[in-house]
Amino acid sequence: MAVLSHADTFIVDVPTIRPHVLAMATMHAQSMVIVRLTDTDGVEGVGEGTTIGGLSYGDESPESIKSAIDTYIVPVLETCDIAQVGATMAKVAKCVRGNRFAKCAVETALLDMAGKRLGIPVSELIGGGRVRESLPIAWTLASGDTARDIAEGEEMLARRRHRIFKLKIGKREVREDVAHVGAICKALGDRASVRVDVNQNWSEAQAKMGMAMLQDVGCDLVEQPIAGDDLAAMTRLSATHAIPLMADEALHGPRTALRIASASAAGVFALKIAQSGGLFATAEVAAIGTAAGIGLYGGTMLEGGVGTAASAHVFATVPDLVWGTELFGPLLQTEEILSEPLAYGDFSLAVPSGPGLGIALDEDKLAFFRRDRTQSVISAPALHAANAGA
Numbered sequence: 001m002a003v004l005s006h007a008d009t010f011i012v013d014v015p016t017i018r019p020h021v022l023a024m025a026t027m028h029a030q031s032m033v034i035v036r037l038t039d040t041d042g043v044e045g046v047g048e049g050t051t052i053g054g055l056s057y058g059d060e061s062p063e064s065i066k067s068a069i070d071t072y073i074v075p076v077l078e079t080c081d082i083a084q085v086g087a088t089m090a091k092v093a094k095c096v097r098g099n100r101f102a103k104c105a106v107e108t109a110l111l112d113m114a115g116k117r118l119g120i121p122v123s124e125l126i127g128g129g130r131v132r133e134s135l136p137i138a139w140t141l142a143s144g145d146t147a148r149d150i151a152e153g154e155e156m157l158a159r160r161r162h163r164i165f166k167l168k169i170g171k172r173e174v175r176e177d178v179a180h181v182g183a184i185c186k187a188l189g190d191r192a193s194v195r196v197d198v199n200q201n202w203s204e205a206q207a208k209m210g211m212a213m214l215q216d217v218g219c220d221l222v223e224q225p226i227a228g229d230d231l232a233a234m235t236r237l238s239a240t241h242a243i244p245l246m247a248d249e250a251l252h253g254p255r256t257a258l259r260i261a262s263a264s265a266a267g268v269f270a271l272k273i274a275q276s277g278g279l280f281a282t283a284e285v286a287a288i289g290t291a292a293g294i295g296l297y298g299g300t301m302l303e304g305g306v307g308t309a310a311s312a313h314v315f316a317t318v319p320d321l322v323w324g325t326e327l328f329g330p331l332l333q334t335e336e337i338l339s340e341p342l343a344y345g346d347f348s349l350a351v352p353s354g355p356g357l358g359i360a361l362d363e364d365k366l367a368f369f370r371r372d373r374t375q376s377v378i379s380a381p382a383l384h385a386a387n388a389g390a
């Protein structure tokens, strides 16, 4: 039996190392909602709810995630034995509809606590348990400039940090975008896998032409070329192109996964803990994908260290992860909010192995970057950048 004693939810704004250009927004900072739960025995758990580009990506914002947790989810937790994570989240689901990102943050914190109580990593509490110790990590080239993206790709290859690159396209004309992708494919050649993410910004006609052209220039995968709710068009595109279509915005947990699989609307699933509504639900999406012969990829909402560690624990339980992962969120931020940064190297991320999530927050950095900051020293240029981008 475990009883909630304290809940603290706050937004942390950390600047990005460079502008991150998406089809629907340009990010200069990442806003993460961190939830910290403590039980009456003093066991603490942390979770993260993070989206990209305010409300331009989905229907939850950092502010709405915090508000849903504080106002509606924490009162439910107060009535539960929070050692029983599945039962607690089932009760939360009955009281709060939707709000998948907020639920994911809370479930993550509960699993962190459960793992600490049991002395085992969160990955051992999911599905069949952990099957790998490290994950391949893609990098997103999204400066918007071809020469700069090629230089960044070369640098990542030389440092042995990434050899999978995702390009964010969909903002410019299709031909212009394909020329940009083709130049990068040509420059990096067989040394890298190049994929694109259109973030739903094409019409079906544009996608028809774009996917054929992308295949010709050596691109390996096209992520969410058209609206995620147009399954019929996704099915037509998947049926008529050899280059796989990856479902991302179309995926909102197990039910949509089953619908996409039944409609043969995608060849690859982007697994995301927040999009799925939690770590358990992500494992269910993975199971549906595997049963349907759909390739799996570990996606990110550009979470910081907490959400990235949580994602890594789930992805470490997926037997077949043929498309790798993109858990590079912390590397895009100027500061990691963990006391010990996640371990990146040799094109991979090491899955934390300590109890729970296997991570600890850096209190000084939190005090500095949290939006309702309690630290009074305000002098660093990073803070001005954070304010400008928030």
Ligand SMILES: [Mg+2]
Pocket (backbone or CB within 6 Å): 197, 199, 223, 224, 248, 249
């Ligand atoms: Mg995407």
